[in-house]
Amino acid sequence: MRLLPWHKPHLLVRPNNLKLRKLNTMEYFIQQLINGLTLGGMYALIALGYTMVYGVIQLINFAHGEFFAAGGYVGAIALAYFAGIGYMDSHPVICLTASFMIAMAYCAYLAVGVEKIAYKPLRKNSRLAALLSALGMSIFLSNGMMLTQGVYDKVYPGELFQGRFDFGMVTISYLQIMIVSLTACLLVGLNLLVFKTKIGMAMRATAQDKTMSALVAIGSNRIISLTFAIGAGLAAAAGIMYGLYYGSVKYDMGFVPGIKAFAAAVLGGIGNITGAMIGGLIIGMVEIFGAGYISGEYKDVFAFIILISVLYFKPNGIMGENIDDTRV
Amino acid sequence: MRRRVLSIMIMGLILVPFLFSAVAAKTLKIGSMSPLTGPYASDGTDIKNGARAAIEVFEEAGGMPGYDKIEFFPQDTACDPRQAVAAANKLINLEVVGVIGAYCSSSTIPSSETLDEEDVIMITPASTNEKVTDRGLPYMFRMCGRDDDQAPAAAKFLKESLGAKTIFIVDDKTTYSQGLADGVKKASIALGMEVVAHEHVNQGDKDFSAILTMAKRANADVFYMSLQGYSPAAMMTLQAKRLGMDSQIVTQDAVFQPKYMDVAKEASQGVYLTYGFTDQTTPQYKAFEERYVPKYGKIAAYATYAYDAATALLYAIKAAGSTDPEKVKAELMKLDFQGVAKKIKFNAKGDSGSSYIAYKVVGDKFVPYWEPVNGLIK
Numbered sequence: 001m002r003l004l005p006w007h008k009p010h011l012l013v014r015p016n017n018l019k020l021r022k023l024n025t026m027e028y029f030i031q032q033l034i035n036g037l038t039l040g041g042m043y044a045l046i047a048l049g050y051t052m053v054y055g056v057i058q059l060i061n062f063a064h065g066e067f068f069a070a071g072g073y074v075g076a077i078a079l080a081y082f083a084g085i086g087y088m089d090s091h092p093v094i095c096l097t098a099s100f101m102i103a104m105a106y107c108a109y110l111a112v113g114v115e116k117i118a119y120k121p122l123r124k125n126s127r128l129a130a131l132l133s134a135l136g137m138s139i140f141l142s143n144g145m146m147l148t149q150g151v152y153d154k155v156y157p158g159e160l161f162q163g164r165f166d167f168g169m170v171t172i173s174y175l176q177i178m179i180v181s182l183t184a185c186l187l188v189g190l191n192l193l194v195f196k197t198k199i200g201m202a203m204r205a206t207a208q209d210k211t212m213s214a215l216v217a218i219g220s221n222r223i224i225s226l227t228f229a230i231g232a233g234l235a236a237a238a239g240i241m242y243g244l245y246y247g248s249v250k251y252d253m254g255f256v257p258g259i260k261a262f263a264a265a266v267l268g269g270i271g272n273i274t275g276a277m278i279g280g281l282i283i284g285m286v287e288i289f290g291a292g293y294i295s296g297e298y299k300d301v302f303a304f305i306i307l308i309s310v311l312y313f314k315p316n317g318i319m320g321e322n323i324d325d326t327r328v
Numbered sequence: 329m330r331r332r333v334l335s336i337m338i339m340g341l342i343l344v345p346f347l348f349s350a351v352a353a354k355t356l357k358i359g360s361m362s363p364l365t366g367p368y369a370s371d372g373t374d375i376k377n378g379a380r381a382a383i384e385v386f387e388e389a390g391g392m393p394g395y396d397k398i399e400f401f402p403q404d405t406a407c408d409p410r411q412a413v414a415a416a417n418k419l420i421n422l423e424v425v426g427v428i429g430a431y432c433s434s435s436t437i438p439s440s441e442t443l444d445e446e447d448v449i450m451i452t453p454a455s456t457n458e459k460v461t462d463r464g465l466p467y468m469f470r471m472c473g474r475d476d477d478q479a480p481a482a483a484k485f486l487k488e489s490l491g492a493k494t495i496f497i498v499d500d501k502t503t504y505s506q507g508l509a510d511g512v513k514k515a516s517i518a519l520g521m522e523v524v525a526h527e528h529v530n531q532g533d534k535d536f537s538a539i540l541t542m543a544k545r546a547n548a549d550v551f552y553m554s555l556q557g558y559s560p561a562a563m564m565t566l567q568a569k570r571l572g573m574d575s576q577i578v579t580q581d582a583v584f585q586p587k588y589m590d591v592a593k594e595a596s597q598g599v600y601l602t603y604g605f606t607d608q609t610t611p612q613y614k615a616f617e618e619r620y621v622p623k624y625g626k627i628a629a630y631a632t633y634a635y636d637a638a639t640a641l642l643y644a645i646k647a648a649g650s651t652d653p654e655k656v657k658a659e660l661m662k663l664d665f666q667g668v669a670k671k672i673k674f675n676a677k678g679d680s681g682s683s684y685i686a687y688k689v690v691g692d693k694f695v696p697y698w699e700p701v702n703g704l705i706k
Contacts, residue, residue, distance in 0.1 A: 023541075023544060023545040028541065028545050031541045031544075031571075032537075032538060032541055035535075035537035035538060035541060038537070039535050039537070143365070146365065146369065151364075151369035151370045151372075151373050152370045152587050153370075153559050153562070153587060153590070153591050155590050155591055155593075162570070164570065164572070166572065169544070169572075171570075171571055171572040173570050175570075242534075246534055246535070246563050246566070246567070247562075247563065247566045247591055247592070247593065248559075248562070248563070248591045250367075250559065252366065252367055252369075252532075253534065255532070256532050256533070256534070257534075287535075287538070288535075288537065288538045289538075290538075291538030291539060291542075292538040292539075292541055292542055295527075295528070296498075296527045296528055296529050296538060296539045296542075297501065297527070297528035297529075297530070299530070299538065300530060
């Protein structure tokens with residue numbers, strides 16, 4: 001029989017020294033910690049949108065996961081466009097930044113539109129009506145993406161940030177570093193915006209009392225729109241990072257992270273920005289460590305056990321949702 | 329009075345076209361069931377397209393004698409057993425004569441029982457779990473292979489071709505993936521290989537870093553990945569590569585979809601998978617390729633099987649000259665012809681035989697690599 005190129009004897013009969021290269025306990029722990037940090041960072045970014053919207057209008061925006069997915073799609077389309085016109089190779093950082101901007105702007109716009117169409121008319125009605133409207137919007141957006149973008153995964157182009165550092169057996173990819181640092185930057189930026197600027201003050205005022213803040217000339221409609229826009233912008237950033245990290249996006253990708261991020265927001269104390277960040281990190285970590293040390297089968301169970309036990313002892317979440325300065 | 333007569337006449341006029349169409353157009357109804365939404369929508373769409381292509385070809389070749397047209401009713405199961413049963417009931421109400429589907433074994437098994445109550449013929453192009461045809465349902469047929477053939481073939485491949493000693497198995501807890509993973513585990517142990525771990529992930533998961541880190545630590549010779557659908561498999565492959573896991577990845581028939589290479593990119597290179605052998609040089613395959621690719625895109629996992637299943641059903645109905653399930657079944661059992669994916673000949677159970685071989689991902693193609701009897705394929 002003639003041996004064809006793909007019949008080359010495979011690496012499988014590996015040199016013996018390869019066998020020795022096993023992760024030791026410490027390396028295993030650090031590797032899982034990095035995995036958890038990356039996942040938790042993404043959850044935190046999504047959770048912020050839930051918590052901000054809840055803080056301002058006491059609505060759980062179930063369509064938020066779809067903003068995340070839409071961000072991933074817009075990012076994929078923008079990056080594919082840049083790759084198509086050849087800018088990607090010459091100016092990768094500029095292209096990536098531009099894609100982030102485009103996706104965040106688009107999702108901010110989308111969120112403002114969704115708010116105007118689906119939530120604003122119901123603001124005076126019961127909260128349940130708005131909640132149902134949010135669920136409907138979520139189904140509408142996810143199926144809309146399926147119909148317009150197709151049922152197959154949309155692939156992220158190129159091999160952006162695909163390198164990795166190896167410390168012993170611990171692997172950190174450039175992407176993980178980028179995700180964690182960008183998440184940190186966005187979180188710090190959001191904190192500055194909410195607690196150090198006039199707009200942030202207006203947001204906090206609206207969250208505390210819409211009527212009263214309107215009396216001191218704060219346009220509550222504008223502030224609500226802005227809250228939606230910022231939350232969706234952060235979700236869009238998470239969506240692109242997700243696409244880069246996992247290599248592709250799919251129309252149904254918003255659902256599961258959306259639920260997890262919602263759990264994270266509740267865990268941290270819904271309505272509380274710092275709480276959402278902490279909640280996101282905890283959910284991500286628990287999931288990874290639960291899967292890594294106990295069983296991958298029950299990783300979601302661990303995340304929700306933590307959620308339930310925290311809520312049992314602290315019904316308002318870790319940071320509490322009391323109306324004070326920390327709430328948006 | 330005159331007004332009443334007039335209104336009755338108008339009513340009559342409105343009804344005429346309906347009466348007319350009810351009498352004139354005699355349609356043959358064929359249904360399909362596959363996930364058209366949800367995480368496996370892509371695989372389900374391939375099945376729908378394959379069956380639709382078969383009906384188009386059949387109609388162009390003269391159609392069904394005694395019928396003006398063949399109507400096709402694709403139903404969505406979302407790979408959810410409850411929705412699958414609802415879809416089966418809907419197809420029964422539509423009075424279809426046969427159903428092509430479903431995709432997930434966990435959908436096929438309960439929905440076939442619903443269809444069986446009304447004696448509707450079901451041919452699955454994709455459900456490989458043994459139970460599908462082992463329950464003795466009279467009108468259940470299977471176009472693809474069986475997992476109790478696939479698992480030993482896969483284990484034999486791991487042992488003989490790859491020389492593996494240790495295996496790390498992961499599945500996503502569906503009837504199909506877990507059944508197959510258990511089968512591979514059993515067969516591997518029987519062949520003297522060591523299964524270092526058998527882990528599970530959840531359907532819909534996208535982040536597999538925890539499990540993959542575990543696999544990296546275990547450092548087995550082979551990482552056997554039994555997942556429902558190409559999409560999670562592609563993500564797992566990509567993440568494994570990025571995490572620096574060096575075990576050889578081996579996977580199964582659900583991953584046979586060219587999109588796998590698009591998503592996993594170069595991480596997919598050199599991955600092995602077991603899938604039924606399809607002779608791509610037959611005139612049937614070439615004709616199918618010419619017809620399918622321009623309209624529906626690349627040929628994927630179960631489009632060919634769905635095409636064959638629909639073709640077999642239509643041939644049998646034509647030969648029976650009736651839609652009576654007993655007669656159609658008798659004709660189905662008599663069929664013996666070369667289809668697109670395989671040679672079609674049903675056995676008493678309703679299976680049409682398995683022909684699992686190992687494929688290797690080379691470039692953007694699945695290259696036949698190894699077969700159980702003669703080893704490497706040249």
